[in-house]
Amino acid sequence: MRIIVCIKQVPDVEAEFHFKPDYPGIEVEKMSMIINPGDEVAIEGALRLKSIYPETEVILLSLGPPSARETLEYGLSLGADRAFLIVNDSYTFGQPFRTAHILAGAIRELGFDIILFGYRAVDDRLHFVGPAVAEFLELPHITGVTFMKVFKGINKCEAHQEVPKGINILECPYPAVFTVKRGLFAPRYPSMADRLAAKEKGIETFPLEKFWDEKTAKRYPVLAGMRFSIAETVRTERKVQWADAKKIAGILKKYKARTPMTESALDKGSGEEI
Amino acid sequence: MKKSIWVVAHHQVTDIKPVTFELLNMADALARQIDATVNTLLMGPSVAALSSQLIGLCDNVYIFEDPMLEEYHYETYQQIFIKMAERYRPDILIVSSILRGTDCFPRLAAHFGAHYVAGCLDLSYQPEEELIAYHQAVYEGRAILEGAFRLDRMAVIMTRPHVFAPSMERKRKETKVSLLEISLSPIEFLTRRVSSIKNVAISLGEALVVVAGGRGMQGAGGFKLLWELARRLHGAVGATKAAVDAGWCEHRYQVGQTGSLISPEIYIACGISGSIHHLAGIQGAKTVIAINEDPNAPIFKRADYGIVGNVFEIIPELITEIDSL
Numbered sequence: 042m043r044i045i046v047c048i049k050q051v052p053d054v055e056a057e058f059h060f061k062p063d064y065p066g067i068e069v070e071k072m073s074m075i076i077n078p079g080d081e082v083a084i085e086g087a088l089r090l091k092s093i094y095p096e097t098e099v100i101l102l103s104l105g106p107p108s109a110r111e112t113l114e115y116g117l118s119l120g121a122d123r124a125f126l127i128v129n130d131s132y133t134f135g136q137p138f139r140t141a142h143i144l145a146g147a148i149r150e151l152g153f154d155i156i157l158f159g160y161r162a163v164d165d166r167l168h169f170v171g172p173a174v175a176e177f178l179e180l181p182h183i184t185g186v187t188f189m190k191v192f193k194g195i196n197k198c199e200a201h202q203e204v205p206k207g208i209n210i211l212e213c214p215y216p217a218v219f220t221v222k223r224g225l226f227a228p229r230y231p232s233m234a235d236r237l238a239a240k241e242k243g244i245e246t247f248p249l250e251k252f253w254d255e256k257t258a259k260r261y262p263v264l265a266g267m268r269f270s271i272a273e274t275v276r277t278e279r280k281v282q283w284a285d286a287k288k289i290a291g292i293l294k295k296y297k298a299r300t301p302m303t304e305s306a307l308d309k310g311s312g313e314e315i
Numbered sequence: 316m317k318k319s320i321w322v323v324a325h326h327q328v329t330d331i332k333p334v335t336f337e338l339l340n341m342a343d344a345l346a347r348q349i350d351a352t353v354n355t356l357l358m359g360p361s362v363a364a365l366s367s368q369l370i371g372l373c374d375n376v377y378i379f380e381d382p383m384l385e386e387y388h389y390e391t392y393q394q395i396f397i398k399m400a401e402r403y404r405p406d407i408l409i410v411s412s413i414l415r416g417t418d419c420f421p422r423l424a425a426h427f428g429a430h431y432v433a434g435c436l437d438l439s440y441q442p443e444e445e446l447i448a449y450h451q452a453v454y455e456g457r458a459i460l461e462g463a464f465r466l467d468r469m470a471v472i473m474t475r476p477h478v479f480a481p482s483m484e485r486k487r488k489e490t491k492v493s494l495l496e497i498s499l500s501p502i503e504f505l506t507r508r509v510s511s512i513k514n515v516a517i518s519l520g521e522a523l524v525v526v527a528g529g530r531g532m533q534g535a536g537g538f539k540l541l542w543e544l545a546r547r548l549h550g551a552v553g554a555t556k557a558a559v560d561a562g563w564c565e566h567r568y569q570v571g572q573t574g575s576l577i578s579p580e581i582y583i584a585c586g587i588s589g590s591i592h593h594l595a596g597i598q599g600a601k602t603v604i605a606i607n608e609d610p611n612a613p614i615f616k617r618a619d620y621g622i623v624g625n626v627f628e629i630i631p632e633l634i635t636e637i638d639s640l
């Protein structure tokens with residue numbers, strides 16, 4: 042079985058933020074770059090499947106600048122078997138069609154049974170690339186997966202999909218595309234030895250031109266412009282009015298539920314089967 | 316030809332959901348700028364009766380009823396929207412990210428090679444350059460992107476709930492209600508639901524009232540108290556990173572820069588200090604109520620109403636007051 046995990050090197054938004062108003066909104070060279078947190082979870086998902094079916098090959102694929110090698114190497118240190126970089130000149134932001142088209146091309150070239158993505162990228166937050174690759178490759182997709190199983194003999198996957206009000210358990214045949222969310226798969230950390238071993242494995246590359254040219258670009262929409270501003274992280278200060286429970290209850294009156302949600306509708310971890 | 320903007324209605328059994336009125340308000344404002352019609356697509360197993368709630372709010376309501384819509388499948392949505400788009404040629408499709416927006420609309424945009432906007436905060440028209448401009452929070456809310464595109468092909472715009480004011484003002488004299496003229500072909504579903512676990516009655520993004528807890532709630536037991544309050548207000552529960560890291564609730568409840576960015580009408584912060592990272596998630600909250608035992612906690616600088624006191628005394632008191640209303 043061959044699992045392809047698509048990963049992206051992104052700026053660490055929890056670290057120091059170096060803003061600039063022009064594309065891509067940050068001074069990339071100054072930011073510390075990490076693996077997109079959701080993609081790390083996707084790798085973990087793939088490795089769990091590999092632990093059940095040891096003959097599984099886990100292949101990492103990334104479209105990114107040369108620095109994305111570090112991200113791929115990190116993924117190898119976690120236990121992936123091979124890693125491919127489609128070499129781009131620079132960090133990409135907000136070019137969802139281009140990214141999806143290029144990844145779909147490389148995935149076709151590599152061959153696959155299961156394709157995993159992170160649920161969303163922390164930089165452009167578009168939720169686009171996974172489902173779009175599924176569309177381009179004409180495969181079924183399941184988004185927001187927190188847990189999955191593969192039944193090899195009967196060519197079936199079962200996935201827990203997080204939806205706003207709980208979890209759906211879905212099944213589909215594979216090949217299929219899944220976007221993975223933090224849930225039951227807590228990412229592991231590599232040891233120093235794993236890190237060194239990853240360097241040995243090496244990273245293979247694809248030239249971008251193999252999957253992308255001017256003519257293809259014309260098929261897809263482009264933005265006429267992008268500008269950035271720094272988010273106002275704190276609301277303008279307000280003057281607090283001191284109150285007591287009675288006063289607050291009065292403010293909340295109009296929201297009072299005619300029939301309060303029953304206890305069983307509340308989150309109690311185990312949940313209720315519907 | 317006049318341009319057309321389409322909005323997808325959200326509904327429950329007997330009601331059009333408020334988010335629909337937000338989308339319609341957004342569509343109406345843009346329609347006035349680009350001279351477009353506003354059309355609402357109302358679809359479900361049995362929805363025709365709900366169309367009366369849309370009269371005066373748009374030019375056309377298109378109804379599509381099919382038993383296949385009893386259960387959500389992106390495959391059904393994909394087929395309906397592809398057929399709808401081929402038949403009616405919408406210029407702009409405005410949808411909400413709540414419910415399954417992020418599951419089906421990216422794929423739809425990919426199918427058409429349509430302009431695609433996610434997390435849209437607003438839409439406007441720039442007549443000099445004939446561009447549609449929008450804002451979107453990026454880098455986990457640390458920066459705002461202003462993007463613009465030409466209406467040279469269809470646009471699929473996915474908005475965040477609660478960012479646009481819902482309007483019920485019946486601005487249109489006439490609203491035509493008709494059936495959507497498409498027919499579904501039978502679908503062999505590849506993805507099938509085998510079962511579900513229902514955890515909450517209302518989601519964090521959708522709730523008008525969010526009751527959130529921080530380290531001050533002292534444990535999973537403290538969060539039970541928040542649920543008790545939330546269920547009386549038809550609200551959802553949120554948490555700080557500190558509470559999530561402590562394992563008192565799951566990550567999907569986290570509000571803030573690295574959690575959800577929400578815009579409820581009422582945000583009740585219980586035992587939360589009010590760090591910048593947390594506040595980044597509630598910029599859109601209309602009224603903030605804070606309960607904290609430290610009168611100097613930064614949360615009070617951002618709150619409209621504050622109670623200084625122990626959450627384990629104040630919250631039960633508040634519950635009693637609400638029950639006696």
Ligand SMILES: Cc1cc2nc3c(=O)[nH]c(=O)nc-3n(C[C@H](O)[C@H](O)[C@H](O)COP(=O)(O)OP(=O)(O)OC[C@H]3O[C@@H](n4cnc5c(N)ncnc54)[C@H](O)[C@@H]3O)c2cc1C
Nearest residue numbers: 055529530531555556557571572573586588592593608626
């Ligand atoms: C890059 C980065 C990203 C982050 N992202 C997020 C994010 O997305 N969301 C987020 O929430 N945080 C985030 N954080 C963490 C954030 O900085 C704070 O550490 C966190 O929000 C604090 O949570 P808290 O308010 O629950 O805890 P504390 O700061 O410990 O505050 C607890 C409060 O409870 C009060 N209290 C204690 N006991 C009681 C009682 N019995 N009754 C009443 N009040 C009581 C105390 O007075 C205090 O004000 C991030 C941090 C970093 C560095």
